[in-house]
Amino acid sequence: MIETIHNWLYSTMPQGVASIVEMILIALAYLGFFAIAGLFLVLMERKVAAWFQLRIGPNRVGFYGSLQTMADALKLLSKELTGTAKADKFLYNLAPYFVIISALMGLAVFPFTKDIQAFDINIGIFFLIAISSIGVIGILLGGWASNNKFALIGAMRSGVQAISYELSIGLSLLTMILITGSLQLSEIVEVQKNGWLIIQGHIPAIIAFMIYMIAGTAETNRAPFDMVEAESELGAGFHTEYSGMKFAYFFLAEFINMFIIAAIATTVFFGAWLSPFGITESIPWLGVFWFLGKTLVLIFLMMWFRWTFPRLRIDQLLTLEWKYLLPINLVNIVIMALIVWLNLTIKF
Amino acid sequence: MALREKNNKPNSLKTNNLELGTQNMKPETINSNFKSEEYQINMGPQHPATHGVLNLLLTIDGETIKKVEPDLGYIHRSIEKMCERDSYQQIVHLTDRMDYLSSNINNEAVCLAVENALELEIPERVKVIRTIIGELTRISSHCLWWGVMGMDVGALSTFFYGFRDREMLNDIFEETCGARLTMNYNVPGGLMLDIHPNFVKRVKKFVTHFKTKIPEYDRLLTENVIFQKRTKGVGVLSKEDAISFGVSGPVARASGYSCDVRKYHPYSALDKVTFNESLKTEGDTFARYQVRIQELWESLSIVEQLIDNIPEGEYRVKTNAVIKLPKGEFFQKVETARGEFCVYIISTGTKSPYRLKFRSPGFSNLSVLNHIAVGGKIGDLVAILATLDLVIPDIDR
């Protein structure tokens, strides 16, 4: 189907216009899909939370509450936008867009199957790390421009946290890049046809995965690293002064970021759309389900963290990163390099 | 950002010393150019961690707390003044509205004071039932505290686990006296109603249920590494300071100060039961947490000892419709879930007290906050507030 639209576009329009129209169409399709996916993740979070907390969760709107988040989104759309009197209006309004756009941009490079990948660049992983750091600027701007001390503290915490944990994310992914020898995501998946990287790289890969999940949870500002919001300390942190749709952007961005972190892990550690032992290799479109399925399992893991663990304190958060994760990570890279050099990886 | 004005108050000595510390650095060094500024921030009265309308004026430097100044009175109703016009039966109802989580124990304090003043002989049945319900109230209060404690340090699920078990108790109270929170079950002379026929059965069911749940609490929160890191060594209160600040209840016992009114001045049927006073010596947030968890076990054991032996008899002694206390001063101490609650009645022989003073545990416990929170982070303050277990109407009265 994608092929037919592509051919039709190029046959009716000049080449330049056609490619732009095609890009816009793809962007709209992604936007639509992930707005819905974000809402689904919110619903999933609420259901998971309810399950952990001996509750039922949303159960009135739609079948077992399936339309609850849709209704909430509509409510947020129609709500009045309030703000503080002496806020820096321009930056205040800009901040949510920074966050949501950077979150959505990251989605472009994921290989959902062999064919569905909007943007297969040769620096894929690097692009993802770069994009995910832009989001924190939005949070800093939002906290600074709100003219609220609680928001400012939240934003500053976020800055500190993002700068620290970016290192761990980068280094743990770099550990895996040593096996693949490429930053391009399609290449990384190709390598995993001989076994998922977490099996190929065995011990150092598992360590890298654990560090990645810790750092990834911190990167998305989720519990136990939700110092940025920390509702019992800072009210709502950086988005205290946001309401309506601007708040919804922050909210949606958190869930899309969570999806991105899980999707990177799926791609780099768990073979993206590859099925286990190649059981559905003959039906390529099933890859989407494998990809989303693995991602959802990892997202569930992050939700599990959130509803079980208490929050760390800001200095403990930094201690964890700089005194434990970073040194372990550096040693881990060396071990991985040795394993690749001595050809000790496990391949099927 | 407003710099805290230099004041000459002794209780801000710490702040001043720290400021001096930075000023003593040579002015020409590069550090002085980047001297951090202190700023003030209002935590509350609408803040999730203060559990009510408490306003804390924080002076902080970055995330480090330099001074905590409580600003009270957002929910002050002047209950002591109201008592001066009300009859003694009415006063009992006002005490519910102070520490609403140990409402029944507050009621008991006033009733005991009045009964002692009138030299009434209270039936054993009443004493035993009062003690059982008092201990159940304590468990219910601690369940709520545990849930909220977890929530304050970021483990959101604990709230629901605490409330699950508290709900069973509330159902028992509702069946017994019709109310779930502000019970008004005690009246001067005994109880308002006899216990419900199901009471014994349901309490026993609760005791067996809850015995399996406290270990669950431990698994979920106490043994969690992050939780221990957040609480151990945070907000340390020494025994001497605890006594000097007039701290009581679990907060004081965590500092090794043995102060359980149930031990030293037993009231109702508490002289007939055996229980251990839970004591810790560390004095930090984790010790306060452990003391309360230990108290859950002790309260359960007190309930178990009494529930099978509720003596038969009257549930109420006849008193005059208008109670007039003899001339004099009457004092009663009880141990609520938060600590030592005292009623001090000065009577001139009329139907209302001349002056009635409630010594609420929360008020004294709050005064220690500045002492133990200074130097910690904002996250520490929240953990400390959670283990001080403040109920704001109890402070504001």
Next chain:
Amino acid sequence: MNNNELQSLISSWFPNPEANKVSEVIEVSETEEGSEGKVKVQESINPSLLEFTEEGSQFLNISVKPEHLHQLMSQLKTNSETNFDYLFCLSGVDWGEELGVVYHLESTTHRHIVVVKVKTKDRETPILDTIYDIWTTAEFHEREVFDFFGIKFNNHPNLKRLFLTEDWEGYPLRKDYVDEANMVIK
């Protein structure tokens, strides 16, 4: 220590210079137990500057003049035999003519309790000494008393309104306080 021992010990700290002249009266008051009639004898020529009574109260009551308050309090705390280190209740009282403060003290080592009462006749600018330096808890409680009774405390570190706003007029727990809007009188 029981109340009688406490009484004889504490009264010896503040000997009454006039009572020393009439030594036999002291013996009378020390040997005989205080019933109502004999209390009056004590009052007539008190061997001490303090007044003791157990009438109408569970505890030993000590009445002290404002000028001796701080000295008495610090001695009650520091003396190893009394060692009242726990101030568990501090209440302001409007006695009609006089304003006063009632201190309930307990010793955590000896577990005995005394009540110290201090009164001042001055209703316009009542001033007492702070005992904040003896028991830290008094800082908060004295602020409460100041808030509701208007009693000022010398040397108090932070004496300002605690519950009420800074511009509140009057002291609500005084008996002569009138507020037609907020008070319902039956």
